[in-house]
Amino acid sequence: MFKEQGLILAALLGLSAFFSMAETSITTLWPWKVRELAEKESDNEGVFKMLRSDVTRFLTTILIGTTVVNIAATALVTEAATAAFGEAGVSAATGVMTVAILLLTEITPKSIAVHNATEVARFVVRPVAWLSLILYPVGRVVTYLSMGMLKLLGLKGRSEPYVTEDELKLMLRGAELSGAIEEEEQDMIENVLEIKDTHVREVMTPLVDVVAIDASATLVDFHTLWVTHQYSRVPVFEQRIDNIVGIAYAMDLLDYVQKGELLESSIVGDMAHKPAYFVPDSMSVWNLLREFRIRKVHMAVVLNEYGGTIGIVTLEDVVEEIVGEIFDENDSKEEIQKKTGYIVMRAEGIYDVDANTSIDQLSEDLNIKMPEGHQYETVSGFVCEAFGYIPRTGETIKLILERGNEDEDSNYNGTESDRADQNEKNQTFKLEILAGNARKVSAVRFERISDDVEIDTNEVTRLVPKIMTRKWKSNGGADRNNHDDISFMEGRDEDEDDSNNFVMAEREDSHDVSNKQ
Structure with missing residues (x-):
């Protein structure tokens, strides 16, 4: 039994x-x-x-x-x-x-x-x-x-399982940790997933940095421009650089040379490929890549919502969103720095930052939090918003920024005993403009001020909106517009660019914290 x-x-x-x-x-x-x-x-x-x-x-x-x-x-x-x-x-x-x-x-x-x-x-x-x-x-x-x-219960059943984007990223992280894929491979796949949410304005070359040529210029001028910059494609404009009408290919120069035509008597406008391909700055990079493939072009002119030209974007810019920055043997050190930006630690808590550095890279390396919904992409935009105007070389400002690993609490109204805890969430920086001109900022020094140093609220010359978890309240009602009293450097050409005077010291003891160099 x-x-x-x-x-x-x-x-x-x-x-x-x-x-x-x-x-x-x-x-x-x-x-x-x-x-x-x-x-x-x-x-x-x-x-x-x-x-x-x-x-x-x-x-x-x-x-x-x-x-x-x-x-x-x-x-x-x-x-x-x-x-x-x-x-x-x-x-x-x-x-x-x-x-x-x-x-x-x-x-x-x-x-x-x-x-x-x-x-x-x-x-x-x-x-x-x-x-x-x-x-x-x-x-x-x-x-x-x-x-x-x-x-x-207000729920819906699914007859077929699916994988969300977050689950796929989790799989990729697990595969990278287990050694099944390399970290670079994980980054590339995640970049592909995020490319649909990336807009053209985020990857384009702004108009101020565009190298272009007048349609009335001769092919000798075009050849000289090519020798200087080594660009295979150059935008062609008429009268103004924001009036781009076509794209000139350096490869076409060979056809003129082979045919024995005089470069002095030929103009760029005749050889330019017209019309140029225009795209809105709000277009997704994914759609741009698809259009590049369909139209068989490698360059597009970027327009804002009002139809004004604000930059150009190339196929290389799109590819770099997936594989990272691409350089060749013709790229100089200055061009690489201009393209990627840099953050160099000069000493403990002192960083020299190129103004072209992305704001995300700055946040990561300096452990600071940027406000949600900010409209700038680079350090230059951040600095201009902090000052409230375009600062000149030598100007300084002190900012209180929220640490990156703390939760934002914009409604903080604590007592005096609570303020000590709040100070741990903030850190004070002194910003000094190292290079720039009346039109742009080129390089900035971020100097972290020790928490042990007492900061007089009157010394905080400007506060960045929404970056602060609370606003400083001075007993004397300090004027927060002290920047208005800062005098510009006299006897200086307004358009003079002294960014070239700023040279990074190539010291062996300098620690480069930028992983983009």
Whole structure:
């Protein structure tokens, strides 16, 4: 009698373990893996095709099977224990079955399924599919009841699993940590995922940095320009640089040379490819890449919402959003710095920053938080907003910025005892303009002021809106517009650019904290 009950119990526990493995393997499999297994099936009615089309049917069958066999096993043991030990057998059966179910039908089989999801799924999916046909009426009733419960709760059931972008990024991070892919590969794939949310204005070359040529210039001038900059494509404008009418290809110069035509008598406007391709600055980089492929062009002119030219964008700019900055042997150090920006640590807490450096890079390296919804992309824009105007070389300002690892609390109105804690969330910087002119800022020094130094609120010459977690309140009602009293440097040409006078000291002890150099 006990032998037969033992065999039945072993069979029930085995079935329970089977269902546990089936449930875990199916829920662990990523949807793209299920799709791959389904595509490999030659039969149109393959089990993985069934799983992909209706995973709820499989899970319902598994749960019904698990519930039935566990109840049956528990009832069998309880009956045998009661017959042998009386009422005390109920407690004994409960303890034994709890341990047995946990170890034999839950923890062990599910651990196996987690580490071998694909292999286990290949083994269990077909039997579960057959069983789902047998239990189809019961399964449909249970499914309808569960769907009704979901509707009552305001939820929607999904018949097909999917992978979200966050889940895919999580997979990539796991693959990188396990060594399956390199960190650079992970970055490239994530860049591809984010490229649809990147706009042309974020990757373009602004008009002030565009190298262009007048349509009335001769090909000798174009050749000279090419020798200087080595650009294969140059925008062609008429009268004003913001009136771009076409693109001149350096390769076309070879045709004129081979034909023996005089470069002095030919003008750029005649060889330019017209019209130029125009795109809005709000266009996504993904759509731009698609248009480049369709139109077979490598350069576009970027327009703002009013139709004004604000820059150019090239295929290389788009590719760099995926693979990172691309340089060749003709790129000088100055051109590389101008393109990528830099942050150089001169001493502890003192950073020399190129104004072209992205604001995200500045936030990361200096551990500061930028306000949400800010309209600037570079350090130059940040500095101009901080001053409230375009500062000149030598001007300084003190700012209180929120640390990057702290939560923003713009409504802070704490007591004096709370202000000490608030100071830990902020840090004070002294900004000094190292290079620039009346039109732009070229280089800035960020000097972190120690928390031990007491800062007179009158010395804080300007506060950046929304960067502060609270505004300083001076007892004397200090004037926050002290920058108006700063006199400009006299006897100086307004358009003179002294950015070239700023030279980074190439010291061996200088620590470059920018990972873009």
